[in-house]
Every structure is written in C-alpha cells, then in structure tokens.
Amino acid sequence: MANRFLENTDTPTWCPGCGNFSIRKALAEALEEVGANPEEILLISGIGQAAKMPHYINANGFNGLHGRALPVAVGSRSVNPGLTCIVESGDGDTYGEGGNHFLHNIRRNLNIAHFVHNNQVYGLTKGQASPTSDLGMKTGVQTAGVTSVPFNPLSVALSVGAGFVARGFTGDGDHLVTLLVDAIRYPGYALVDILQPCVTFNRINTNSWYRDRVTKIPRDHDTTDRDAALRLSHMWGDEIPIGVFYRVERDTFEDSLADRRKDPSGLEQFNPEQMEYLQDAFRV
C-alpha cells in the first residue's frame, strides 16, 4: 500500500545520496505505523536542509525560523495538544542557533518527538563546522580545524532531564523506524539524534565511517538507569552506540496546563460578556 505521508508533497531538493532521504522514508513509515492521519500530525521545523521536511511529508507543517522550531511547538502544545507534534531540524539549527530552546524545552517536557538530523556539518551554508563537528575538522571557515569541543546532545539532554533519549543512524532504516515510532508514542519530550552522512560537505564522517563504528546498545542495558545512559552517551570514537539510551516517564507540560486550557478549536463558543466578572476585582 502506498504511504499516505509521501503523497501530495513537494519534490525533495536534497543532494543525491543525502541521509535526509532515509530519514524521510523512515518518518513516513513510522507515521503509518503509528496509525495517524496526515491532518492529525503537525511537523514543525526551523531552517536548514533537514528543516525542509514539512514540505516533503504530507502533514500539517510550520516551517519557521532558524533555531526556533521548539518555541513554535510550545505555543502549539499549549493550546491544542490534540495534534501529534514532531519537531524536525538539523544539528546547527537545534544545538547551535536554538541551543537555549533545546535546554529549556527538555525541562518543560513538551509531549513531542524531536528528530535531529545530525550530520556534524552545516550543509545549507556550504560546509562550515556545526556544534557537533569533531575536533580538528577543517572547513572553509575553520581553516586550522575545529577547536571547540563537540556538543554532546545526548549527555546534555540526559543531564537536563529528558525522559526519552535515543540515537539512530540513517544506514539502518528498520532500526531507525523503530526508534521514531517509540519516540512518537512516548508521552513527553523524546529526543532522537540521527547520525546522517552529508555526502557533499562532510568528508570525514561518511556513511562508511559511521557504519564501521555504530553498535546497537546491548539488550541488557537498563533504560531506566540514568547513570548508565550517561556513560553510554559519552562513548564516541571507535564505537558509537545507537538505540534507546534512556526511557522514563514523568508529568508532561500539557498535563500541567489541563486545568487552564479551553476551546482548543477556536473561539466559536466564546462570548466576551462571560468575562465581565474580571472587573469585580477592580470595583471601588
């Protein structure tokens, strides 16, 4: 059966061989598996190659500003939690320009799935270092090589309290679909950092570079043990773990607003005269 999420979309403009194609396919499959309809899904993105995803997936979409996808999700989740919300963007967008929002929305625990396409380089601006670029990587700007220590999204997410933390790899599509489905179904903020080669600008972290290193997290890893998850998250080099690092549920942002929220579908039932009582506090 044709995948409904790949119909009626724009045509992707990514480079041939880009890891984004694998993520698009995995996302479409995950959405079918979750069983939602396109009009029930909301995809929010920032700017970058990854952030073009709302144009290539048949769902509601808000393609906003560079780094600002998560705040858009805050507003959307505050008023209409009925939509299943997925935030999708790249490593520069999420961990660089949007770093502050990344920290604070993990703390909020929005019920969203956050898929970060992490190719360790800036693609759309043609090859500068990203927050996750390895030390020493030379670029047209970092001519002597990257000197800033790479940002570790998983250990940061774990440290500030994320309840679902996972890493996927575009070279293992079936495994990635499983991770995406778990993240979408998880009630709370779910981060999936997705390792993805950039075939045009990243000559170091290539598909085979990743393939030689990624290792599935062993079955006996306890996903409720945050210290164990943190230790796993620090592994980067000859062996790079993929899979679910941590999964624990806690109260969501949406739960905390349930008492205040009204009329998610608009103001059809609203009459301003019902608010006249507000004046009572000011009567003399």
Place this chain on the structure above:
Amino acid sequence: MDIHVIVGGAAGQGMDTLAGTLGKLLAHFGFGVLSARDYMSRIRGGHNFSILRAADTTPWAFENRCDLLVCLDETTYLEHIPKLTEDGVFIFDPESFAPPGDRRGVEVPMKDLATEAGGRIMANTVALGACLAVLDLPTTRAEEMLLEAFAHKEGVGEQNIGALRAGYDAVDGPALPVNMPEEGRAGGSRIFLEGNEVLGMSAAASGCRFFCAYPMTPATGIMTYLAGIEDSGVVVEQAEDEIAAINAILGASYTGARSMTATSGGGFSLMAEGISLAGMTETPAVIVLAQRPGPATGFPTRTDQGDLSFALNVGHGEFPRPVLSATHHEDAFYRLNKAFDLADRFQTPVIFLSDQNFADTARTVDEYDFSRLSCDQHLADPAEVELPYRRYALTPDGISPRALPGQLDSQVVLADSDEHDERGFIVEDAATREAMMRKRMGKTSAIAEEMDEPLYHGPEEPEVLLVGWGSTYGALREARAVLEESGTNAGHLHFADIWPLRTDQLGELLAAAEVSYCVEANYTGQFADLVRRETGWEFDHRVLRFDGRPFTPSDIIGEVSGDGK
C-alpha cells in the same frame, strides 16, 4: 476638590499598598482618582514614590505639585517638600528624621504605633489612618478593606485595623479636609485599575488563549495579571527569552488560538525576526511594546515614546505592520481588542504601543462594555473553502481563507517562512515571488480603511493645534482645557491608531491653525517625522521630553505660552 498626594519611601516600605488603598478609598467615596508609581530599578532601598490625584471629576494627568506628602523616610521629605503647597500638609515619623519647624508638618510616630499594634511592618497602615484623619474621611471602609486583604491570615486584619486607628487618632484634627462628593457617584459601576491591568483584562476578554512572555519592566504587569486570574482560559507561559516568546505565540496562533506577547524595547529587539516571520507566514499575533527609555537597558522603570520608529519598521523585509497605541484607560480596553481583530482579519502581526506612563498609572473609569468586543477569528468556512486546501491561495484582497490544522477533513495546512506558493511550498521563481509580495502588501490599503481618525477636542478652527499620540493624551487634554480657560483658542488632536496613518483631519486642522505643536516623549520627534514623511507637512514646533518622566500639563502650557500665544 482637587488634591495631589505623594507617598514616598524606600523600596519595601509598602508605599504602593498605601497609595493603592488610599486611591481605592477615594474612588469609593466618589472622587475621580489617578495614581502612578515612580520607582527605581531595585528591590530594596532607593527613593520610590506613588503619586495620587483625586478630584471631583477624574483627573487626566499629574501636575508637579503636592497637597499631602506622606514621608516614610527623610529622602521623601527632601525630594518633595519644595512642591508642597502653601496650605499643604506633610506627615512624618519623628523616629526617622526631624524636619525644621514648619507649621505644615504633622508628626505621627508611625513605627512606634505600628509596633504597638503588632509589628513595624504596619507603619504604612498607620500612615493610611493618619491620611484619613488629615483629609477628614471615615475609617470604616478602610477597615473593611483591611479585613478583606488579610482574610487569609488570622488576626492580621484586626492588627492592621488597630494600626489604622492609632494613626487616625495620632492626628489632631483634619488639616486638609475634603468635601465628600454627592452621594450618587460613590462606588457602584466604577472601577480603578492600572494600564497593564486594562490590557490584560482586554486580552482575556478578547478571547486571547495564549500569552507568552519574558519578564521585562514595564510590561511584566500584563503577564502577572493574566497568570493571576482564574478560570480565564488564558494559558500563560514564561518563556526562556523573548525570541521564544514571539515564536511560541506564532505556534499557538497557527494552531488556532488568539495569542499575545508583551515586552519592552530590549525584548522587542529580540522579537524582530519573529515579527517578520508572522508577516511572512501571515500568522495573526498581537505584540504589546511597553516603552521605556533606551538605548540598551536605559531607564528600566521610566517612560518614553522613543520606539515608535522602530515599531513601524520592526523586522526585516516588507510586510504590513499595523501599529496602535494606548492613549488612556477607557480607550485602550477596546483598542487592544481591535488589535486582535485586525490581526485575525488581515492575518498579520499587530503592534500595540504602550509605555511605562500608561502601564503603571491607575485611573477610575466607568465599567467597560464587554459586548463591544469582537471575538471573530475570521476563519475559513469549511463549506466554502476550495480543495485541496491552499493556505496562501491568491485572492483579490490578498486575504487567503485561513483554516487551522485539523479543521478540514483530510486537508493539511502548511505555513512557511521561505517564499512560498499557494500551498506553502518553497519557491524560487520570480513570478510567484511577485504575486506573493503583492498579495501580502496589498492588505495594507484595506487595513488603512480600518484605522480610526484621531480623537479631537476643541473648536473647528483652532488657533493653536496640539498633536500627540499614545499616553500623552491625559497631559494634552488637560493642557488644552487650561489654555481654553485662559482664552487661547486651542485644539487637541490625538492619534490612537498610528499606522497606517490617517491624515484627513490632521490636514484640515493644520491648515486652520496658526501654530501647531507636536508633543512626544522622545528626542527627535518621531511622530512628527512620520507625518512629514507621509505628507510633507511640518509642525511649527516639536515639544519633546526625553528625561524618562511623563509630561505634565504645565510642560505643554509653558511651551505654548512661551511662544506668545
């Protein structure tokens, strides 16, 4: 009756509470009351004061004078004694300082009496009692209010009543008796509230469902108000920064909720890109900009109108940016609702200019007519919308039928910050770009039709024309009245809706007037510049104040009289 009362002390001494209670009491007795806070950007210490003016008719502005001065510390005495009137009274605590012999002084051992009543913290309640005695007003209503205020703290209300009576009894007799207004006007249908509360209440009553902001003086009061009202349906979220705040309200608005944020100049600067995003994605949003003096951190707790030009041009690229302003407490309630309506009708960000002078000033007003508020979101009619749904469908008036995600069966809604086609898909071609620019910018002329003519007080053909916008309304209104009384044929034209600019009435009056003044709280005369840019007209004089303090009527009268008129 027309008196100015100043209550001053160090931050933390409870001046606001004292002045607020006294203001509410005077309003209860039927006086019209105006009150404002003058505070420093610190949590403790410094010199802060509240000023309150009560009269038989509700005052519009403060003058630089004082009839009753309540000194909770010596700084207050030194700072304000020069403006105490000949028949005025000042209340002081001999424990704090000993003023030189002055028949106007009334000694009240506030701290001692408070301690006797149960705690020094109640010194401000003692002072309130003393004020009532000086003004010859009864304590009964004040006692009720104290019981209400401390209903949740056992015994504290009673202790405060003790403090109040002690203060009342410490005064020998009414040194400044006021005549109570006629009975019919007391209490009843009037309310007494600050500008920020006006805006918060208007937002809630306009069906605002999401408010997101980062605390910034003098806008914070709106968030505090909205967070504090129960069962209002307004979700209030404190953002990690102003960039998050503006993007969050766009997310909520896209999803279907009327949404608003509020900030001051620094935060507004951070919001610039997000406001541009609202323009491109055609997402309704209301942004309240409560101005304070810049640049940078400037005067955090003072007033200014220096962000008008910025507001008119905020955000990169070209898109319609309607700008409205808060002129006074009656109007602003309905004006902010209009901002929501414009945002929804024209699918655009609307900027609402306030300032510290408006935000922190309380005024008695007649209760509002909530039935006048518009709560139509102007959404697409599902029965009529053309399928497949195109969020940015090209239409003759540039307004595309707006549907919410999930509103239409089997249809999706795509909003895009890139230039896009009718579906919302990214495009690069020149023809679509041109069509979309025309579509968005084409809304401007229809928005212009919705702008109100400025408010005018005065004769059809004034000799002197005073022009202003925003919160200078009160000072200008009083100034004009005084000029008229003294035989000057003066008119006052005041803009609440600022952009797109209406010029018909301005043109007629400028042609009739012999001399014109544009009055603004900024250095360059930004509104006068706007008028010149749009019409080529130049005011004869720009009356500018940029010291962070609000205009008084005398400031304006002085400028006009000094010109030989």
